Amino acid sequence: MKSETVFALENANWPALLVDASGGIRAASQGAKSVFGEDLAGQTLSESIWTKENPQSAEELLSAFEESSGGSYQLKLKAVDGSITNYQTQICTMPSDNGETYLLQMFKLPAGAAPILTAPVKALDGHNTSITVVEAGVAQKQKLDCAMQLIRTVALDFNNALTSILGHASLLLAKSEQKSPIRSSLVEIEKSAQRAAEIASDLAGFSRQEKDTKAQTSGNLNEVLRRTVEIFKERQPETIHWKLDLQNRPFGAKFDEAKMQQAFIKILENAVQAMDNFGTVYISTRNQEISEPLKDGNVRLAPGAYICVEIADTGKGIPEDILPRIFEPFFTTKKDSGHRGLGLAWVYGIVTNHAGSVAVKSEVGKGTSVRVYLPAHKKVVADKTTNLDDLSGTQTILMIDDEDLLLTMGEMVLSSFGYKVLTANSGAKALEIFAAKSNEIDLVITDLVMPQMSGRELIERLRRHSPQVKVICASGFVRPPSTEEEENYLQKPFASQDLLRKVKHVLSAEERG
Numbered sequence: 001m002k003s004e005t006v007f008a009l010e011n012a013n014w015p016a017l018l019v020d021a022s023g024g025i026r027a028a029s030q031g032a033k034s035v036f037g038e039d040l041a042g043q044t045l046s047e048s049i050w051t052k053e054n055p056q057s058a059e060e061l062l063s064a065f066e067e068s069s070g071g072s073y074q075l076k077l078k079a080v081d082g083s084i085t086n087y088q089t090q091i092c093t094m095p096s097d098n099g100e101t102y103l104l105q106m107f108k109l110p111a112g113a114a115p116i117l118t119a120p121v122k123a124l125d126g127h128n129t130s131i132t133v134v135e136a137g138v139a140q141k142q143k144l145d146c147a148m149q150l151i152r153t154v155a156l157d158f159n160n161a162l163t164s165i166l167g168h169a170s171l172l173l174a175k176s177e178q179k180s181p182i183r184s185s186l187v188e189i190e191k192s193a194q195r196a197a198e199i200a201s202d203l204a205g206f207s208r209q210e211k212d213t214k215a216q217t218s219g220n221l222n223e224v225l226r227r228t229v230e231i232f233k234e235r236q237p238e239t240i241h242w243k244l245d246l247q248n249r250p251f252g253a254k255f256d257e258a259k260m261q262q263a264f265i266k267i268l269e270n271a272v273q274a275m276d277n278f279g280t281v282y283i284s285t286r287n288q289e290i291s292e293p294l295k296d297g298n299v300r301l302a303p304g305a306y307i308c309v310e311i312a313d314t315g316k317g318i319p320e321d322i323l324p325r326i327f328e329p330f331f332t333t334k335k336d337s338g339h340r341g342l343g344l345a346w347v348y349g350i351v352t353n354h355a356g357s358v359a360v361k362s363e364v365g366k367g368t369s370v371r372v373y374l375p376a377h378k379k380v381v382a383d384k385t386t387n388l389d390d391l392s393g394t395q396t397i398l399m400i401d402d403e404d405l406l407l408t409m410g411e412m413v414l415s416s417f418g419y420k421v422l423t424a425n426s427g428a429k430a431l432e433i434f435a436a437k438s439n440e441i442d443l444v445i446t447d448l449v450m451p452q453m454s455g456r457e458l459i460e461r462l463r464r465h466s467p468q469v470k471v472i473c474a475s476g477f478v479r480p481p482s483t484e485e486e487e488n489y490l491q492k493p494f495a496s497q498d499l500l501r502k503v504k505h506v507l508s509a510e511e512r513g
Contacts (some may be wrong), residue, residue, distance in 0.1 A: 001376055003228065010027065010029060010030065011124060013029075013030060013031045013163045014029065014031040015029060015031045015032040015035050015087075016028070016029040016031065016032055017029070017032055017034065017038065017040065017045075018103070018471060019045060019062070020103070021062060021103070022044070022059065022062075023044045023045040023046060023058040023059050023062055024042075024043075024044050025040050025041055025043050025044065025045065026041065026047065027041055028040040035079050035080065036048060036049045036077070036078075036079060036080055037080040043379045044058070045058035046059070047076075047232065049077045049078050049079075050077070050078070050337045051076045051077065051078050051084055051091040052085065053076040054075055054076055061073065061075075061377050062091075062103060065390050073088050073089045073091070074086060074087075074088060074089070075088070075089045075393060075476040076329065077248040080412065084338070091103055114336055125442070139164045139350065155476065156449060156476055158196070158199075158476075159197070159476030159492045160401075160403045160405065160406060160476070160492065160493075161405070162193055162196055162197050162492075162493035163190070163406055163409065163476075163492045163493035163494060164403075164405040164406055164408070164409045165193045165493075166190065166193040166194065166197065166493045166495050166496075167406075167409040167410070167412075167413055167492065167493075167494070167496050167499065168409055168412070168496075169186055169190045169193060169495075170190055170495035170496040170497055171412065171413050171416065171496040172186050173186040173187065173190055173244055174496060174497065175416070180223055183234070184234065184235065187234040187235065188229065188235075190231065190495070191231060193493070194231075194258075194261075194495075197258065197493045218252050218253070218254050218377075218381070219252065219253070219254075219255060219257065219381065220252065220381045221250065221253060221255070221260070221285060221309060221374070222246045222250050222251060222285055223260055223284065224255075224257055224260055224264070225244070225246065225283060225309065226244070226246075227261070227497070228261050228264045228268070229242060229244065229268070229283060232265055232269075234267050236272060236277075237277050237278075239277055239278045239279075239282075240272060240275065240277060240278070240279065240281065241279070241280040241281070242280075242281055242283070243280060243281070243282045243283070244283050244284070245282070245283070245284040245285075246283075246284065246285045247284075247285045247286050247287055247307070248382065248498055249380040250285055250287060250307055250381060251287045251305055251306075251307045251376035251377065251378055251379070251380065251381070252307075252377055252379050252380070252381035253307045253374040253375065253376040253377070254354070254375075255354055255374060256354070259350045259353075260354070262346070262350060262352065263346070263347045263350040263351060264309070264311070264371070266344070266346055267311045267344075267347060267370050268281065268345050269371075270344070270368075270370075270447075271311060271312075271313035271368070271370075272313075272396070273315075274313050274315030274316055274317070274367070274368060275313055275314060275316075275367075276315070276316075279314040279315060279367075280313070280314050281311065281312070281313050282311070282312040282313075283309075283310070283311050284307050284309075284310045285307060285308065285310075286307075286308050286310075287305070287306075287307060287308075287376070288305070288306045288307070288308050288373070288380075289304075289305050289306075290302070290303050290304060290305075290306065291303055294369065296357075296359040296373075297359040297360060297361050297371075298324075298359060298360060299358065299373070301357060301373060304375060305375070305377065306373045306374060306375060306376050307373075307374050307376040308371055308372070308373050309371070309372040309374075310369060310370070310371045310372075311370050311372075312367060312369040312370070313367045313368055313370070314366075314367045314369075315368060316363040316364065316365060317362045317363050317366055317367055317368055318360075318362040318364070319364055320364075323360065323362060326344045326360060327344050327345050327348045327358075343480050344358070344360070344370075347370075347372075351372055351374070354374055354375075355374075355375050356372060356373050356374040356375065357372075357373045358370065358371070358372055358373075358458060359371040359373070359466075362465050370378040390504075391417055391418065391497070391500040391501060391503075391504050392417045392418045393418055393419050393503070393504065393507065394418050394419065394420070395419060395420070395442035395443060395507055396419070396420040396421075396422065396437075396440050396441050396442050396443075396444060396445070397414055397419050397420070397421050397422070397441070397442065397443045397444070397503065398422045398423075398424065398430060398433060398434060398437075398441045398445070398447075399411065399414075399421060399422070399423050399424070399444075399445045399449065400424045400425075400426075400427065400429075400430040400442045400444070400445065400446040400450075400455075400458065401424070401425065401446070401450070401474070402425055402426060402447065402450045402451060403425075403445040403447075404425060406447075407423040407424075407425060407468060410445065410499065411423055413496040413500065414499070414500070414503070415497055416485075417500055419503070422437065422441070425456075426450065426451075426452060426453065427446075427450060427452060427453025427454070427457065427458040427461075428452065428453060430444075430458060430462075431445070431461060431462070434462055434465065434466075435465065438465060438466050438469075441469070442470065442507060443470045443471070443472065443503065444459075444462060444469060444470065444471045444472070445471075445474060445490070445503075446458055446459065446472075446473060446474065447473075447474050447475060448473050448474065448475040449475055455473060455475070459471055470488075470500055470506050470507065470509070471488060472488050472489070472490055472493075472503065472506055473488060473489050473490065474489075474492055474494075475489075475491070475492060476491070476492035476493065480505065488502075488506055490502050
């Protein structure tokens with residue numbers, strides 16, 4: 001079966017081709033199709049656009065490119081109308097989702113040459129336009145989109161590796177004794193992996209052609225706070241005491257879990273530093289309904305429903321003259337100790353990007369209170385337990401991913417909690433297993449981005465065989481298109497507890513219904 005190729009320049013209105021090492025065209029931009037013909041994919045350079053006027057054959061040029069560091073060539077290419085034109089051609093390597101390395105070719109007319117391209121192309125605004133690749137800014141956009149494709153590939157691979165690291169580390173951490181000598185190292189590994197995961201997520205988000213409007217999903221802030229505090233306090237001295245008072249039936253709110261965890265960790269860091277490693281940190285949540293505008297310290301809240309997270313410490317407090325400056329980037333009261341700032345500018349940015357507000361109240365000698373308000377819907381969300389014993393199960397799960405590292409990690413995590421796990425490293429293999437054991441399989445977990453057969457195609461084929469099959473989709477890049485699918489979506493990279501909670505949630509859906 002011919003492998004599917006994701007091509008970030010598919011909608012570019014200038015000529016760009018993705019070719020393999022032998023000159024076979026795997027994908028073409030809309031601009032290339034308009035200039036050279038609609039049926040480029042599946043042909044070779046030699047049989048489609050190459051001319052005898054070039055000093056080398058297409059195969060010879062590609063071979064020479066692999067042996068040299070140069071990537072710019074002057075070529076004479078044949079358009080769909082039979083005309084021949086000089087093009088300045090740039091070539092760069094491009095790793096693909098299926099592990100092969102392709103070559104990206106982008107074509108532009110030499111400076112001063114008159115464009116001969118007359119076929120209309122749909123521009124981004126939907127209007128017809130002719131391709132004039134010498135227009136100002138096009139070359140720069142070509143480079144940017146080429147970089148976007150590379151970033152996307154790196155982010156996908158990075159996410160897969162991090163999922164394996166984070167999954168194994170969190171599993172060992174969950175199974176280790178509280179006073180184990182290796183526990184602190186496991187905490188550091190998990191924290192480092194989570195930080196790297198944030199970077200990978202930012203890379204993936206940056207490489208998308210459109211802003212991801214589904215990065216924030218509805219959830220329970222209590223769960224995020226519990227996990228954050230559990231991870232953070234591992235490294236803190238025993239002289240720091242932690243008091244949690246979380247709302248019993250919290251309102252649901254839409255948020256990006258990784259970003260909110262960053263914000264909470266930064267607030268906790270400030271709290272611990274303010275107490276000089278001795279005191280108490282109070283963490284609480286509460287539902288709040290406001291019927292008329294309300295002022296809380298430095299913020300003004302509009303009427304509506306909110307979930308409020310308050311983190312307070314018994315530290316030395318912030319002087320009144322300094323308080324107005326705490327949201328300034330890099331502002332710090334510890335210039336001699338290498339501190340880059342309080343980090344509250346970062347917190348402020350994250351919270352306001354969630355349409356929320358940050359209120360700070362402080363008094364010298366009596367401590368500081370930071371209150372985060374996020375808009376909420378009044379529907380109460382389940383406050384799930386973090387008891388790992390409750391995440392166990394005995395059902396049979398089929399897990400599909402083209403990365404063997406992730407299959408190994410998933411099998412280890414799930415089987416250690418009682419599940420029977422079947423694995424497949426391709427959609428075709430998964431279909432074979434499902435056909436033979438569909439009566440035994442209770443849940444399918446599949447990656448969405450795979451060679452030969454994508455996760456979406458696999459799900460469609462599984463549901464033709466068994467319409468009621470339960471499915472969890474996992475990806476570090478592709479997000480679910482609907483709220484219903486979002487319910488069963490697992491964002492890579494994920495920790496072992498995230499995987500176990502999602503599995504338990506999906507398997508118990510019928511019981512809840």
